[in-house]
Amino acid sequence: MLTSNRFDSVLAVAVAIGTLTSLLYGCQRAPDAAAMADRLREQLLDVHPGSTIEIPAGHLHFDQGLIVRGERITLRGAGMDRSILSFAGQKVGPEGLVVQGKRIRLEGFTVEDTAGDAIKVNDSDDLVIHAVRARWTRLPASSHGAYGLYPVNSHHVLIEDSEAHGATDSGIYVGASTDIVVRRCLASENVVGIEIENSQRADVYANTATGNSAGLLVVNLPDLPLEGRGTRVHDNISKANNLANFAAVGELVANVRGGTGVLVDSNKDTEIFDNTIADNRTANIMVNSYWTIGNPFHPGANPNYDPYPRHISIHDNRFAGGGDAPTGDDLTALRARLFQAGHFPNIVWDGYLPQGASLAATQPICTGSRAEAVLALDRPHGYSGAAVLTEPFHCTLPPVPATPADAAQVAARTN
Amino acid sequence: MRERTARGLLFGAALLIAGCHPAGGPPARLADWHQLSIHSRQLVLADGVVPFDLNTPLFSDYAHKLRTLWLPPGTRAERDGNAIRFPVGTVLTKTFFYPTDSRGRLLKQLDMHTTTLHVEGKELLDLSHVKLIETRLLVRRPAGWLTLAYQWNDSQTQAVLRRTGALVPLELYDALSNSVTPDTYLIPDQLQCGNCHNRDYRSGQPEPLGPRIDRLDRSYDYVSGRENQLAHLVRLGYLTGLDSTSHAPDADWEYTGTSLSDRVRSYLDVNCGHCHNPAGAAANTTLYLDAAQEQASVHYGICKRPIAAGRATGGRLMDIVPGEPDHSILLYRIASTEPGVMMPEIGRGLPHVEGIALIRAWIASLPGQCGQ
Known part of the structure; x- marks a missing residue:
């Protein structure tokens, strides 16, 4: 009883202090940014299912990364130009914001200058990221974090009307996830603008990727639980992604050649259509096997991994420019040999096939009803047999279904 | 009582x-x-x-x-x-x-x-x-x-x-x-x-x-x-419940009378295994360093390429390259104190010099090679 009384009085005092505090805040014109930042951290400790945390307008600075853990949580700022969460010089990281939980909605704020990833969502179902920006404002770019907006191990993911700038890996990256929509986003000055990695049923549309090393990447890596397949990339603009690659050696994307509009690496059942892809100086579209990155069959690796791209359907895209100044001495020499002062065709394929398998049986690429020239690099033989081919790729694949968790459904389920 | x-x-x-x-x-x-x-x-x-x-x-x-x-x-x-x-x-x-x-x-x-x-x-x-x-x-x-x-x-x-x-x-x-x-x-x-x-x-x-x-x-x-x-x-x-069922004590990482691999297993288990396990926060990396793992496996980092390391690769290609501690990302990250690079991610402001030496000696002792 004694203890209980003590708690009651503590409670009474707390209420009194709380009232006093809010009165005091009421008297001030506005709490300062440091107080707002402290208050936000405390609010995140107290979230419960259904909580909405409002991020005030202002430039809030944090020494440490923030964590959101819970169900049905909304984190809402006053707009990505008004609510800025800065982690410049952060002492405890690595991320700016780490989120875990079902039915999460993030909207209307910017996270900037984090030591590691800007916003990582690890393990979520029904996630909406709406009008959120991740960016790095400081140079050199090689000191930036890996990912901007980074949902991983998540299901039913919608990222829309958002931005990412300056990531040393991918600006917007969705990995090991299913039922994904990324739409109406802007990605620039990243190594890769938008990446879908080892994920299934992703719809990437109406985005703009420009000024990255590569605009869009769909990839299937070895030794991961989920195989990458079933992605649609359509109605996007991928233009002038010619930034010199600034990823650290050892990162997957360090292998990406600057100047790539859309890159598909070892993925299956991927449909790329109705995009505008222009002025990407290595290639507007490149389709590769994992062999261009490394040997996936080192000792202990998963022997069932399939390193070859299969059923990449590329049709009805609008192309302009590009392929005129590829990155790398090998491709520079190849361009001079095959095209003199001309440019690569819009689609470039590395030329790896499974041992003994024919091109027709593997179907790495089909260009649909319209015949389209593909530069087959013959990389397995040091480009010696490189040639422009049309007929072997003149095939039609069934359309990849639109992702069943369409955006509206996801949004409706969220809070 | x-x-x-x-x-x-x-x-x-x-x-x-x-x-x-x-x-x-x-x-x-x-x-x-x-x-x-x-x-x-x-x-x-x-x-x-x-x-x-x-x-x-x-x-x-x-x-x-x-x-x-x-x-x-x-x-x-x-x-x-x-x-x-x-x-x-x-x-x-x-x-x-x-x-x-x-x-x-x-x-x-x-x-x-x-x-x-x-x-x-x-x-x-x-x-x-x-x-x-x-x-x-x-x-x-x-x-x-x-x-x-x-x-x-x-x-x-x-x-x-x-x-x-x-x-x-x-x-x-x-x-x-x-x-x-x-x-x-x-x-x-x-x-x-x-x-x-x-x-x-x-x-x-x-x-x-x-x-x-x-x-x-x-x-x-x-x-x-x-x-x-x-x-x-x-x-x-x-x-x-502590009957006669036998169990093996966890190795003391400092006790040199125990095998190097057992000391490393204990050290990585307690310092990394809480995230780097198949149900942990780092499961997406498929790098598993908990005590239940097979130490020779790609999932223990041997010849494993990083998934989401960013600049924290330190310019190295694989988590653990047998015989090559200075080419192993794992060693680079446990030696760093920089947020975004260091491992574990939080709770450490100083390098554990003696722990790093243990991991270095173990990687140096590993046989085999990764290929390219």
Whole structure:
């Protein structure tokens, strides 16, 4: 009883202090940014299912990364130009914001200058990221974090009307996830603008990727639980992604050649259509096997991994420019040999096939009803047999279904 | 035992309130838990509060850790394989402290195994020789474990709740090199506790990490004499289920009489395995460093390319390249103190020089090669 009384009085005092505090805040014109930042951290400790945390307008600075853990949580700022969460010089990281939980909605704020990833969502179902920006404002770019907006191990993911700038890996990256929509986003000055990695049923549309090393990447890596397949990339603009690659050696994307509009690496059942892809100086579209990155069959690796791209359907895209100044001495020499002062065709394929398998049986690429020239690099033989081919790729694949968790459904389920 | 009962009732009330009245919140002072108290410049363990040590602990900036266990009267913990299931009401404490010299400087000491002093039948730490930084609690409530951190004041008279954590500037004096190392020590906030303690990440629930059968299987100098910790807990009636079923003790990472690979297994398990396990926060990387893994596997990092390391690759291609510690990302990251590069991600402001040397020697000893 004694203890209980003590708690009651503590409670009474707390209420009194709380009232006093809010009165005091009421008297001030506005709490300062440091107080707002402290208050936000405390609010995140107290979230419960259904909580909405409002991020005030202002430039809030944090020494440490923030964590959101819970169900049905909304984190809402006053707009990505008004609510800025800065982690410049952060002492405890690595991320700016780490989120875990079902039915999460993030909207209307910017996270900037984090030591590691800007916003990582690890393990979520029904996630909406709406009008959120991740960016790095400081140079050199090689000191930036890996990912901007980074949902991983998540299901039913919608990222829309958002931005990412300056990531040393991918600006917007969705990995090991299913039922994904990324739409109406802007990605620039990243190594890769938008990446879908080892994920299934992703719809990437109406985005703009420009000024990255590569605009869009769909990839299937070895030794991961989920195989990458079933992605649609359509109605996007991928233009002038010619930034010199600034990823650290050892990162997957360090292998990406600057100047790539859309890159598909070892993925299956991927449909790329109705995009505008222009002025990407290595290639507007490149389709590769994992062999261009490394040997996936080192000792202990998963022997069932399939390193070859299969059923990449590329049709009805609008192309302009590009392929005129590829990155790398090998491709520079190849361009001079095959095209003199001309440019690569819009689609470039590395030329790896499974041992003994024919091109027709593997179907790495089909260009649909319209015949389209593909530069087959013959990389397995040091480009010696490189040639422009049309007929072997003149095939039609069934359309990849639109992702069943369409955006509206996801949004409706969220809070 | 009577004392334990009376105190237990108090705890029971406190637990109910902490568990059911979120507005009331947990006690503001560590002393309210009646586990540890200050008497004449000594940190004294209450009756029924049992100290314990681990074969291989998590490295925390050379801090020493006094760990204790208290169970409500009439309850006992049960062995469940290598794990221990604790009853509702269990209180685990961990006090982070540094030994001090005569000038009050915090000492960097390599041996961080903790011993308590015995005075008049009590287990205690003598505050004229140590400086207390914080005490963390794990409290078993019906809904799960509650995590709390209490920061000790400078005069070492009391510790108060720090829900939002704190960054504590420290200086560690190394007598061997006669040098001082500055450090920013992290007292975690309640959510940061989950970074390590939510070992099963999807559950969203914290759990104790240290008190595991294999980690407890070592001797401790109790006030009652030297005894194996598991045997001691069984004798006190705190632990059941420890029949003749054999189990292998966790290796002491410092004990060179054990094989290098076993010492590495223990070290990586306790320092990395809470995230790097198939159910952990780092499961997406498929780098698994918990003790259950096959050490020769790609998932233990051998010839494994990183998934999401960013610039933290340090320009290296693979997590572990056999025979090539300086080409292994793992070594680069455990040696770094830079947020975004360092591993573990939080809770470490200094490199663990001796741990790094262990991992370096092990990688150098590994046979084979990765190919390209």
